[in-house]
Amino acid sequence: MDAPVVSCHHCGEPVAGGHAATADGPAFCCEGCAAAAAWIEGADLGSYYRLRSANANRVQADRLDLASWDRTELLDEHSRAVDGGREIVLLTDGMRCAACAWLIDRALAREAGVLDTTANAVTGRIRIAWDPARTTLSALLHRLAMLGYRPYLATGDAREQARLSDRRRWLLRLGVAGLGSLQAMMLAEALYLDVNATMPVPTRDMFRWLTFLVSTPVVFYSGWPFLAGMARELRARYLGMDTLIAGSTLLAYFASLVETIRGGTHVWYDAAVMFVFLLLAARMLEQRARNVATAQVDALARAQPVFATREREDGTRESVPPSALRIGDTVCVAAGDGVPADGVLLDQDADFEEALLTGESRPVRRRAGETVYAGTTCRERPARLRATATGNATRLSQLAELVDRAQGHRPPLARVADRVGRRFVVSLLVLAVCVYVGWRIYQPERAFEVTLALLVISCPCALSLSVPAVLAAAHGALARCGVLATRPEALDTLARATDMVFDKTGTLSDGRPARVAVDVFNGLDADAAARIAAALEKDSGHPIAAAFADVDARATAQGVVAHPGSGVEGEVDGRRWHLGRADWAAGREDDGGLWLGDGTHGVARFILSERPRDDAAVALDALRTQGLQLHLASGDSEGAVQRLAHALGIAAPLARQSPEDKLARVRQLQQEGRIVAMVGDGLNDAPVLAGADVSIAMGEGAPLAQQAADLVATGPSLLRIADAVRVARLARKLVKQNLAWSAGYNLLAVPLAAAGLVTPWIAALGMAVSSLVVTVNALRLARDDRRLAA
Amino acid sequence: MNILLMLLPISLLLLGLAIAAFAWAVRKGQFDDLDTPALDILDDAPPRSSAPPTSTPREGDDGA
Numbered sequence: 001m002d003a004p005v006v007s008c009h010h011c012g013e014p015v016a017g018g019h020a021a022t023a024d025g026p027a028f029c030c031e032g033c034a035a036a037a038a039w040i041e042g043a044d045l046g047s048y049y050r051l052r053s054a055n056a057n058r059v060q061a062d063r064l065d066l067a068s069w070d071r072t073e074l075l076d077e078h079s080r081a082v083d084g085g086r087e088i089v090l091l092t093d094g095m096r097c098a099a100c101a102w103l104i105d106r107a108l109a110r111e112a113g114v115l116d117t118t119a120n121a122v123t124g125r126i127r128i129a130w131d132p133a134r135t136t137l138s139a140l141l142h143r144l145a146m147l148g149y150r151p152y153l154a155t156g157d158a159r160e161q162a163r164l165s166d167r168r169r170w171l172l173r174l175g176v177a178g179l180g181s182l183q184a185m186m187l188a189e190a191l192y193l194d195v196n197a198t199m200p201v202p203t204r205d206m207f208r209w210l211t212f213l214v215s216t217p218v219v220f221y222s223g224w225p226f227l228a229g230m231a232r233e234l235r236a237r238y239l240g241m242d243t244l245i246a247g248s249t250l251l252a253y254f255a256s257l258v259e260t261i262r263g264g265t266h267v268w269y270d271a272a273v274m275f276v277f278l279l280l281a282a283r284m285l286e287q288r289a290r291n292v293a294t295a296q297v298d299a300l301a302r303a304q305p306v307f308a309t310r311e312r313e314d315g316t317r318e319s320v321p322p323s324a325l326r327i328g329d330t331v332c333v334a335a336g337d338g339v340p341a342d343g344v345l346l347d348q349d350a351d352f353e354e355a356l357l358t359g360e361s362r363p364v365r366r367r368a369g370e371t372v373y374a375g376t377t378c379r380e381r382p383a384r385l386r387a388t389a390t391g392n393a394t395r396l397s398q399l400a401e402l403v404d405r406a407q408g409h410r411p412p413l414a415r416v417a418d419r420v421g422r423r424f425v426v427s428l429l430v431l432a433v434c435v436y437v438g439w440r441i442y443q444p445e446r447a448f449e450v451t452l453a454l455l456v457i458s459c460p461c462a463l464s465l466s467v468p469a470v471l472a473a474a475h476g477a478l479a480r481c482g483v484l485a486t487r488p489e490a491l492d493t494l495a496r497a498t499d500m501v502f503d504k505t506g507t508l509s510d511g512r513p514a515r516v517a518v519d520v521f522n523g524l525d526a527d528a529a530a531r532i533a534a535a536l537e538k539d540s541g542h543p544i545a546a547a548f549a550d551v552d553a554r555a556t557a558q559g560v561v562a563h564p565g566s567g568v569e570g571e572v573d574g575r576r577w578h579l580g581r582a583d584w585a586a587g588r589e590d591d592g593g594l595w596l597g598d599g600t601h602g603v604a605r606f607i608l609s610e611r612p613r614d615d616a617a618v619a620l621d622a623l624r625t626q627g628l629q630l631h632l633a634s635g636d637s638e639g640a641v642q643r644l645a646h647a648l649g650i651a652a653p654l655a656r657q658s659p660e661d662k663l664a665r666v667r668q669l670q671q672e673g674r675i676v677a678m679v680g681d682g683l684n685d686a687p688v689l690a691g692a693d694v695s696i697a698m699g700e701g702a703p704l705a706q707q708a709a710d711l712v713a714t715g716p717s718l719l720r721i722a723d724a725v726r727v728a729r730l731a732r733k734l735v736k737q738n739l740a741w742s743a744g745y746n747l748l749a750v751p752l753a754a755a756g757l758v759t760p761w762i763a764a765l766g767m768a769v770s771s772l773v774v775t776v777n778a779l780r781l782a783r784d785d786r787r788l789a790a
Numbered sequence: 791m792n793i794l795l796m797l798l799p800i801s802l803l804l805l806g807l808a809i810a811a812f813a814w815a816v817r818k819g820q821f822d823d824l825d826t827p828a829l830d831i832l833d834d835a836p837p838r839s840s841a842p843p844t845s846t847p848r849e850g851d852d853g854a
Contacts, residue, residue: 051829098825105826120823168816175812183805203794210798214805 010037011148012055013549029549032059036147045106052099059148066138066145068307073321075137078153080161085115085131089160090141092149095121100149107147111140125154174280177222180214181273187211188270201263208260208267215269219253223276225283239422244464247425249275251455264449271767278465278775285472308340309333311384322374325390333378333385341374342394343385350383352376379561420463420739424746428458435754446756454753457763458746462770466738469778474731477781481723483696483713490710493694495728496675500623500721501631501666501692503680508616508632508644508718515547517607519593529604533596535572536560536579547608567594581637581656590637590656608640612647619718620648626725628677631669633662662688679721680709696721730781738774745770 007013009026010033028034036059040048068074079088095101101119104126108117113135118127126149128140141151154160187207194204220227226249229242249272256267307319311330322340325331330346333339339352349367353376366372372385374394432451439447474491478484485491502508518526534551557577560570567580578585578599585595586602594606620630632653634641645653654665666688669676678692689695689709697709713720749766752758758766815821 047832051832098829101823101826102829118819118823119826121825122823164822168821171816171821172813175816176809179805179808179812183801186801206798210802214802 008033009049010034010056010059030059032146032148035059039146040103040107043107043110045103048099048103051102052097054097054100056100056148059146066141066151068319068321069138069141069151070136071307071321073324074153074307077321077323079137082115082129085113085129085133087116087127087129088137089125089127089154091124091152091154092126092144095119095124095149097121103147104144104149107143108140111135111143114140125160126151170280170284173222173224174277174284177218177273177277177280180218180222181270181277183214184211184218184273185270187214188267191267205260205263208256208269211267211269212257212260215253215273218273218276219249222280223249226276226279239425244422244425245275245279248464255455268767275465275771278771279468282465282468282472285476323391325387327387327390329387331385331387332382334382337378339372339374339376339378339385341385341387341391342389343372343387345370345372346384346386348381348383350381351379352383353379420743424463428455428750431750431754439756443756450753450756453756453758453763454750457749457753457758457766462742462745462767462774463739465771466742466774466778467735469775470731470734470738470781473734473778473781474727477727478711478724481720481727483711483720483724485711487710490694491728491731493675494677494711494725495732497628497677497694497725498674499629499631499669500677500679501633501662501669501688502650503634503662503678503688508612508620508648515606515608519605519607520603521605522601522603524603526604529596530606531555532572532577533579533594533604533606536568536570536577547606593637612644613718615718616648619722620650622719622722623725626722626729628725629674631665633657633665635659635662659688663691666692677725696724727781734777734781738777741773741777742770 006027008029010028013029026037028037033056036056040046075086075088078090079086081087092104095104098121101121104119105117108114108128113131113133115129115131116127117129120126126144128137130137130140144151187210191199191204191207191211199207223246226242226246230246233239233243252268252272252275256269256272258264259267308322308325309317309332310320310325311317311332317332325341329341331339331341331343345366345368347368349365350372351365352372353364371388372383374389432455435454436447436451439450471491475485478491515530518529520526520529530548530551532555534548535555535557537545537548555573557570557572560568562568563580563584566584567578569576569578571577576598577596579594579596582588582590582593582595582602582605585599586597586605587600588595588602594608595602596604596606623630630650632641632645632650634644634653634655635657636655638655641653641655645651654661657665666676666678670693675694676692678689678695680689680695680697689697694711695709696711696713698713711724713724745766749758753763
């Protein structure tokens, strides 16, 4: 295969033979892509190819059955009435960059009957408003599917609206905080500049009351999430970060109010509002960075099947939306389909893949009478079940809710600050009471002023800002180098990782195995063998499928079953075939080739070869210099793995590893006290990815693997992993520095304040400077990443 | 210093206007998608020719 690889004009996949040859026009890998590109050019939307920054999805030529999208039951639940029509929010999996969103907007706008559309590439959501009298929803969705964007149901209209309005409320809070603190600062500036107290008292008081006026909405409207958090924590009799934040805000605010009323020497409104604004901004940035990573993967994982098949009393079947299922209905699930509701399995045993629920990607056998859950996928043979829970009562919905709550939780790093903060607040309050009592005895007229200065100068702003500021900067830096963190604790664990285990297929190699040679036995010719193999691999999503992507399968395989670590099995033209390692497919000694056979006799042997990725050697060197030990555990044959490991200088590679072997290897390393990072991309890797301390999925891999991973690399470059490790370590270092700084600052400032040596004016300055130092330190991360390799 | 008595209410008024404008923009969905609209100016093609008829005013995103 030394011929130059021609990439498909639309999706970028390699083209060989087939549809490549128009004299000098662009090449296409399949009819689907060719049709999509022809339509795009014809509709005068060719700019898409210029604007895009990522390749499109490969278009499935098969026409999807989308008729069920037009059912009124579905529309009732997922869409709402707007002026002149209806509006629906749906998900798609193919939006990879802003140009996709642009294309979708333009393409749908050309359809008759479309009122308005918005596509958002960040969240993977498309909002369509259409006039049901002039077009059907399914016609519009066919247009989307034709361009390679397959529609999925979103989580229901109510939830989508709630998500949107929640985001808007946060934005509004941030805006009010920003504008309000700007004004408060301006007014406070006038007071600060009056160093010698020459300002007439009425003017000064007017300034103070005006500052009070503008900071009130900031503290109570913008700062509401913190206040509510404090209320929650106090109800649970627990002092956490929100108590710390809300406490110090309220302290600065009310202390200023008291000083304003009694005409004291200083007010601190500006400190209170600036604090609220900075914390809100840090929280939003961090959330946005995480949302980019989770919005699509997460929502797709929760996407429900569009319709369910219900069996009537008389044994005939009808298809209904999952929401129409009632407890006690009999539901039929075809092999490969998602289960629409929780239910008890009837008739015979069946296998279900429960990765979504348990993280275990291997199908689990369920016996008749056992419960199977919505969101699992029926494998190998169809099943019938009696529904026991539907809609929001299913285990999947409950889990999704749990995930929502877990995402709101703070990572372990933040919990450290939480713990420190709690002790800090308690001891500070005790100390403040002691100081007040002490001064009351010693010099009663200074007691209030000194206590106030103590509370203000020790204000835990720096402490509570230290972690969120770094996290926000780190997520931003990671996103810029092309790695998205989907779990909050991922950064911390990645920074501590000592070992990195690679899965070979597609991770270190370029993921496009090519057929080097075909040996045929028993009279089948090479082309026919390749066609059978292509039919079997067609929809498997396994990287090996790429080796047969150029073959026109013609026939379709029936009842395809994947056996992880062994191969695939299925029926083509009435014959049962095995495609995989020799001992399983052809009943002979494993020799490293890919065999096609019936399980006992082999008819063809394919030799596949993979090259290491161009950047693999450089990336591995970078990881070694970072002190990581590298391992290779692959499901591929001994020879191929040895060749690759030798080329890249990895010692002791493990070949022919089943997912269980890989997981055992990871567990063994963990028992030796090592912290394991796993890099993988295959379906087989999902359990290992879930089992490792921290896992990274390559962006081109199987969706399931991405979902089990803590971090997703958005591009194929391995250098990103080294960058991610660097950013994670730097973030951890900065958090430590910040915590040390705020602790040191307090150790110095609190005794001085308690001794009455600090005026409230210096206290306010010290508080502002300490917060600023922490923020600027965190921003070093944002600056530093520009020096990283691309 | 009497000029302050005029300037301060004006600044407060401007603050109120700024917040009102921001709230309006957020409600209208101006900040919902910050990536796609940036591409529009890079496209040389004339704006969509088959704009929907004026009888159906384009509905903003304000139903939240």
